[in-house]
């Protein structure tokens with residue numbers, strides 16, 4: 211087995227076992243931490259599809275988390291306070307909320323991606339960020355959903371067989387979702403579609419000359435990544451039960467990018483390692499000192515600048531071509 | 534039917550007329566070399582033929598069909614492929630993945646998200662066959678950036694072959710090659726010749742006269758002469774404009 215695969219299995223095994231153990235031994239706090247990082251890891255894995263494998267530096271990925279969370283929060287709000295019954299959007303049913311999260315996120319990705327992908331380089335970065343900020347201000351401006359004060363989700367999504375009010379079950383759902391997300395990304399990047407996507411990252415002109423309309427390939431990947439992050443957002447809403455526009459802020463998008471780069475782009479498990487390290491370090495440092503932002507930032511910068519290929523690069527597991 | 538024809542093609546960059554009333558015709562199956570001094574507009578011509586740049590005016594006909602406004606990726610599907618003067622490969626992919634992508638392009642839809650591309654033998658076997666043909670089968674699993682310049686040029690040919698293109702536009706395939714490598718490339722092209730129509734841009738005169746069926750001479754974006762290698766050698770205008778200058782400098 212390759213070094214990369216071993217690391218992937220070890221990381222995923224630890225993530226499956228440790229949090230429930232902590233929880234069952236009376237450290238509920240660590241399970242919370244693990245649930246949060248697992249959900250963010252799903253978003254990071256989805257971002258890696260376009261950033262790592264597609265070379266598309268999207269600086270607006272947190273918008274999809276926000277869309278997903280509000281797709282849970284808004285129907286739950288109307289379920290409690292009335293309104294939107296005619297649209298069937300006054301509900302706590304996961305069967306409505308989760309497809310809504312995925313669908314709206316995919317649609318947002320399709321519309322904005324169609325425009326963003328016409329640009330390159332710095333323009334692409336700026337315009338993805340601008341669209342995400344538009345979403346941010348759109349939510350801020352809606353009084354009914356709390357504006358920038360945010361929205362409390364009084365009742366979590368109702369799903370068959372799973373009770374999301376149980377922290378262990380919520381973690382379990384997040385974990386299984388992460389594994390599925392990783393398998394989907396792995397399948398896509400190794401497919402013929404994935405070869406075109408990766409080729410276009412390395413040398414777009416060449417791939418166009420081979421006869422591929424790389425714009426369509428990139429847009430498709432962009433929509434898939436958006437939909438997956440929208441799903442992660444729905445989980446995040448269920449986890450925090452308090453959502454606000456702040457979760458779509460460009461700083462949040464930057465954090466997701468950081469997780470991907472920190473762990474190692476274009477590797478399956480890199481974003482998971484990145485998300486874990488990010489959340490755990492943030493937690494540890496902020497408990498040690500109130501001035502934790504500076505050392506945290508410096509530490510992250512050091513890994514990104516000096517450890518080429520992120521953590522996976524440092525472990526010499528970033529150069530193997532297949533997963 | 535003529536394979537490729539341009540009629541009064543024009544393309545300017547600011548004040549520079551890179552393509553100036555350029556009329557050219559390439560017959561099916563021939564190896565048509567285009568020679569001309571640096572900056573004559575050879576690469577600019579190729580970019581217009583393959584569609585990555587649009588001419589200001591004029592017409593490009595491919596097998597009698599007007600393709601002037603057909604985008605690059607569609608021209609590739611029609612059977613036109615180009616190689617790049619400056620090597621254009623996907624450096625962070627393996628050698629075989631580069632070729633496999635070209636094979637994949639040829640074999641129909643790539644909008645397939647499920648099956649692992651590296652397990653599809655129709656693609657892998659064909660890619661390996663092409664690598665063998667250009668003498669690179671032993672390097673198949675190396676990352677492309679690790680290969681030499683000469684080997685990169687051979688990969689370019691393998692990619693052009695993968696397209697099974699009817700029309701291959703080769704922009705200075707010998708650029709930057711040593712004497713040995715140049716000879717290997719001439720042999721390779723000699724093996725391909727006749728199976729595809731080839732437009733060959735080349736500075737190396739020995740290569741051009743060894744390979745070409747016909748030669749066109751491009752000076753300041755305009756074709757001043759077209760003919761067999763013997764005719765071009767004997768042409769006084771060409772000598773004045775180009776060959777003389779070349780032999781004088783050598």
Ligand SMILES: Nc1ncnc2c1ncn2[C@@H]1O[C@H](COP(=O)(O)OP(=O)(O)OP(=O)(O)O)[C@@H](O)[C@H]1O
Pocket residue numbers: 546549550551569570571572573574575576577578618
């Ligand atoms: N994108 C561009 N913008 C401005 N000028 C350009 C551009 N491309 C080419 N030119 C100019 O057009 C002219 C023709 O360039 P081109 O690259 O086609 O020449 P060439 O015959 O291929 O030369 P070489 O033998 O050096 O490869 C040159 O004067 C060049 O500077």
Ligand SMILES: [Mg+2]
Pocket residue numbers: 575576577618
């Ligand atoms: Mg040139």
